[in-house]
Amino acid sequence: xxxxxxxxxxxxxxxxxxxxxxxxxxxxxxxxxxxxxxxxxxxxxxxxxxxxxxxxxxxxxxxxxxxxxxxxxxxxxxxxxxxxxxxxxxxxxxxxxxxxxxxxxxxxxxxxxxxxxxxxxxxxxxxxxxxxxxxxxxxxxxxxxx
Numbered sequence: 089x090x091x092x093x094x095x096x097x098x099x100x101x102x103x104x105x106x107x108x109x110x111x112x113x114x115x116x117x118x119x120x121x122x123x124x125x126x127x128x129x130x131x132x133x134x135x136x137x138x139x140x141x142x143x144x145x146x147x148x149x150x151x152x153x154x155x156x157x158x159x160x161x162x163x164x165x166x167x168x169x170x171x172x173x174x175x176x177x178x179x180x181x182x183x184x185x186x187x188x189x190x191x192x193x194x195x196x197x198x199x200x201x202x203x204x205x206x207x208x209x210x211x212x213x214x215x216x217x218x219x220x221x222x223x224x225x226x227x228x229x230x231x232x233x234x
Contacts (some may be wrong), residue, residue: 099201108188136160162226186227207233
């Protein structure tokens with residue numbers, strides 16, 4: 089297998105990834121500045137996928153390879169209209185969308201979707217984010233594959 093073929097396959101998988109029940113084409117980005125610019129004219133729920141990274145450790149005879157990415161499920165912060173109840177509802181809706189994405193990815197890895205062939209999901213982190221990318225709230229899903 090070519091050295092970066094799995095990275096390319098993971099990138100292609102993430103490009104086609106859609107949240108179950110949401111008709112949202114994810115933005116694919118490289119860094120926070122690009123994300124902030126691309127979100128500036130958007131509204132509603134947005135899905136942002138960081139282009140995956142590749143890390144290799146060890147010698148040529150014995151090395152381990154890891155691929156990682158982050159997915160953000162976000163909406164504009166409520167601003168002056170924010171109340172505890174409205175913020176709770178916003179985060180509840182967004183964690184539902186994040187859960188749908190995570191479940192889909194886990195199912196696709198375990199059912200051997202061709203673009204994920206040879207990859208195992210080894211680490212998942214989900215955490216809330218506030219006022220990220222110029223005023224968006226939601227959740228970040230950090231994924232690591234081996």
